[in-house]
Amino acid sequence: MAFARLDAEVCVVGGGPAGAALACRLATLGRHVVVVERHPFPRPHVGESVSPGVWPLLDMLGARTAVEAAGFQRAIEARVHWGSPEPRPLMNAEPGLTVDRGAFDQLLLDRARAAGATVLQPATARPASAVDGGWILPVLTADGARTIRARFIADASGRRRVLGGRRRRTSARTLALHASWRGLNENGAQTIVEARPQYWLWGAHLPDGAFRAMAFVEPELVRRRRLTGQDLGQLYTELLASAPLFRHVVAGEARLEGAVSACDATCYADEDPIDATSVKVGEAGFAIDPLSSSGVQTAIQTGVAASAAVHSILCGDGEVDAAVAYYREHQRHAVERHARLAARSYGDCASYAAEPFWRRRAAEAPEPPAARAPIALRDLLPLRVRLPCGSTLAPTPCVVGDRVEWRRALSHPALSRPVAFLGDSELAPLLDKLDADRLLGEVVEDWARSVTPALAYSIAGWLASRGLLDPI
Numbered sequence: 001m002a003f004a005r006l007d008a009e010v011c012v013v014g015g016g017p018a019g020a021a022l023a024c025r026l027a028t029l030g031r032h033v034v035v036v037e038r039h040p041f042p043r044p045h046v047g048e049s050v051s052p053g054v055w056p057l058l059d060m061l062g063a064r065t066a067v068e069a070a071g072f073q074r075a076i077e078a079r080v081h082w083g084s085p086e087p088r089p090l091m092n093a094e095p096g097l098t099v100d101r102g103a104f105d106q107l108l109l110d111r112a113r114a115a116g117a118t119v120l121q122p123a124t125a126r127p128a129s130a131v132d133g134g135w136i137l138p139v140l141t142a143d144g145a146r147t148i149r150a151r152f153i154a155d156a157s158g159r160r161r162v163l164g165g166r167r168r169r170t171s172a173r174t175l176a177l178h179a180s181w182r183g184l185n186e187n188g189a190q191t192i193v194e195a196r197p198q199y200w201l202w203g204a205h206l207p208d209g210a211f212r213a214m215a216f217v218e219p220e221l222v223r224r225r226r227l228t229g230q231d232l233g234q235l236y237t238e239l240l241a242s243a244p245l246f247r248h249v250v251a252g253e254a255r256l257e258g259a260v261s262a263c264d265a266t267c268y269a270d271e272d273p274i275d276a277t278s279v280k281v282g283e284a285g286f287a288i289d290p291l292s293s294s295g296v297q298t299a300i301q302t303g304v305a306a307s308a309a310v311h312s313i314l315c316g317d318g319e320v321d322a323a324v325a326y327y328r329e330h331q332r333h334a335v336e337r338h339a340r341l342a343a344r345s346y347g348d349c350a351s352y353a354a355e356p357f358w359r360r361r362a363a364e365a366p367e368p369p370a371a372r373a374p375i376a377l378r379d380l381l382p383l384r385v386r387l388p389c390g391s392t393l394a395p396t397p398c399v400v401g402d403r404v405e406w407r408r409a410l411s412h413p414a415l416s417r418p419v420a421f422l423g424d425s426e427l428a429p430l431l432d433k434l435d436a437d438r439l440l441g442e443v444v445e446d447w448a449r450s451v452t453p454a455l456a457y458s459i460a461g462w463l464a465s466r467g468l469l470d471p472i
Contacts, residue, residue, distance in 0.1 A: 004146050008034040008118070009314055011137055011150035013125045015041070017296050018282025019156030020108035021303030022310070024061050027116035029311050029402055034148055036139055037121040041109060042102030046178055046214070046263070048206055049075065049191070050104070051294040052094040060304060063111045070107060072099040073207055078191040081245055083349035087194075096293070098190060100207045104296075120146070125162060128153055134277065152277055152310055155284040156303070159264060163278060170339055171267035171289060172360040175222055177236045178214040178261055180206070184254040194245045195349045198357050201243050202290070210257060213249055215239045216265060216290065218357060236260045265290050267342075269335045274306070274327045276313060276320055281306045286335050289342035289361075298334065305330045312404040319397075323404040326397035333417050375471070377457070377464040381441035384472040386434060388412065391468065393428050396420055412468060422459050425451050430459065436472055 010026055012019045015037030023033045050072075058064040074095040081087040113119050123146075126138035134151040155163040184205075192203040198221060203213040215236060225235045233256075240246040269286040273279065282299040305327060312323040347353070347362035387410075396409035398420045408428035409418035419427060430447050434440075440460065447456035463469050 004144065006034060006118075006146055006148045008032050008148060008150045010034070010152045010154060010310060011036065011135065011148050012117075012154045012156055013128075013137070013162050014156030014158060014282070014284070015109045015112075015119065015121060016045075016105055016156060016158060016282060016299065017108055018284075018299040018303040019154065020105070020112045021057070021061060021300045022154055022156060022281055022306050023112040023117040023303075024063075024108070024115045025304055025307030026310060027112060028062075029307070031311065031314065033112075033117040034150065035109070035112060035117050035119045035121075036123045036125045036137070036148070037109070037119065038124050040122045041106040042100070043105075045101035045105065046176075046212070047290075047295050048099050048101055048212060049202075049204060049293040050097040050099055050296045051292070052092065052096045053294065054096070054297045054300065057297065057300045057304060061108070061111055061300075062115075063108055066107045066111065067097075067104070070099075070103060071207070072097045072104065073190060073205070075191060075204075078193060079245060080192075081194040082200075083195060083351050087245060098204050098206060103207075108300075125157075128163070130277065152279075152314060154306065154310070155278065155280045156282050158283045159287065161270075161280070161284045163280060163284070165280070166271045167268045168271055169266060169268050170286075170335060171342070173219050174216055174265040174267075174289075175219045176214050176216050176263050176265040176290065177222075177232060177239070178212065178263070179236060179259070180210040180212050180257040181249055181254045182210055182257050184211040184249060184252070192245050194243045195352060195358075196239070196243055197352050197355045199239060200291075201240065201246055202293075203246060203249070211249065211254065213240060213246060214290075222262070232262055233260045267339070269331065273331050274309060274324050276324070279306045279310060279327065285331055288335075288338040291342055291345055292338060294338075298338070301334070302331070308399045308402060308404050311402055315403065319405060322397040322406045326399070326404045329397065329417075337416070374465050374467045375469070377461045380460075380464055380469055380471065381444070382439055384436055384438065385440045385443075385469040386436060386472055387431065388468060388470045393431060394418070410468070414466060414468070422462060423455065425455060425459065427459070430456075440469065 009032045012023045012035045015035050023035045027033045075098050076095045078090040080090045123139050123141040128135050128137040135153040137148040139146045190205050194201045199215050199217040201215050205211050237250050241250045267287050267289055270280050273285045281302040309323040309327040313320050352358045391412045393408045395406045396418045397404050398407045407420045409420035411418045444456050444460050
């Protein structure tokens with residue numbers, strides 16, 4: 001049987017948040033994008049907690065209005081029992097969302113479609129083959145077999161990782177046991193989090209009236225219990241019953257909806273997330289600890305970051321090495337940052353610090369060294385200054401407009417990553433004007449000829465506040 005052929009610049013395998021964000025951005029940039037998603041939407045999916053940082057990303061994708069209109073619950077209050085003698089309420093200064101992931105993911109994929117992406121759904125991608133100038137991807141759809149020829153392929157298939165590759169584990173092995181409950185009283189906090197000696201629990205009331213409860217355990221606990229004849233359902237209900245904030249779920253009139261499921265929740269990072277013809281986004285590239293509740297936000301961020309890299313590569317006259325370096329650095333920074341935050345959070349659970357489950361996850365994460373104590377800008381303006389020891393201004397891949405380019409960026413051990421721009425102003429040309437023979441106030445007045453005076457003093461204040469201006 002001959003396959004019907006479909007040509008595209010980019011084929012995105014997977015229509016979840018990462019794939020939809022990548023497809024939406026590339027289609028907006030005028031790229032011919034085809035998305036292959038194996039499931040019809042909406043479909044059930046865990047990971048219903050969406051952190052507040054998602055709102056700027058939704059603005060960028062043009063999806064904020066649709067998400068706000070969907071009526072998802074604002075995650076304002078949580079009840080947390082984590083290393084303290086008693087549970088405590090936690091109010092979010094900026095609310096996130098508790099969503100129906102089937103509906104949420106559908107909104108994002110609809111946005112990609114509206115931007116101009118072609119969506120094949122449901123469609124099953126077969127193994128892709130690299131050919132000269134691109135990729136060949138056989139696809140099975142309800143209308144028959146197709147074959148997609150694309151210049152570039154993006155793996156957004158989650159932990160399935162259709163492009164395979166080597167991945168490095170970045171956390172202790174973790175298994176998530178989860179199920180939904182019906183008939184639970186919704187009074188009280190919308191989200192519940194509780195630490196126990198050998199595991200921790202997360203629960204939230206969902207938009208459809210169900211209550212999702214998840215237990216995060218080490219796989220060895222499941223294996224050990226199964227050796228005694230205990231199935232997943234028994235173990236799961238026992239874990240909830242042993243936790244004061246969750247025992248009402250199993251002790252009351254709430255009923256379990258469907259079977260208890262288990263999924264891998266171990267963190268990892270792909271060792272080769274991008275090259276000149278392929279990229280891995282979302283959990284195809286790396287997975288973070290579920291404790292952060294920012295998996296959806298992080299997935300969308302990878303799609304947005306990858307869009308700049310892929311667009312630059314496809315431009316032909318773009319700097320391919322800069323695009324590849326940019327996305328690799330984006331992933332490295334995200335993996336290390338989330339590992340530090342997770343280790344710190346696990347370390348905060350002092351009640352169980354001696355337990356193996358917590359010790360393995362609370363390994364000390366190195367913090368960047370601090371700069372010297374800052375000096376107030378008003379005290380620096382009448383002095384001659386220079387950048388501190390350890391500072392460099394080196395070419396760094398940066399997003400400029402919609403593309404990635406090499407620009408000089410300021411690096412220092414006290415900065416979490418190199419800084420090339422403050423707002424819309426490029427930093428290196430301003431720092432080039434620091435002169436041992438001129439007072440800082442004179443230099444800032446010079447800056448004010450190329451940027452506004454207010455911005456010139458704001459940039460000087462930013463440098464001073466981080467200890468990045470040394471008096472001579």
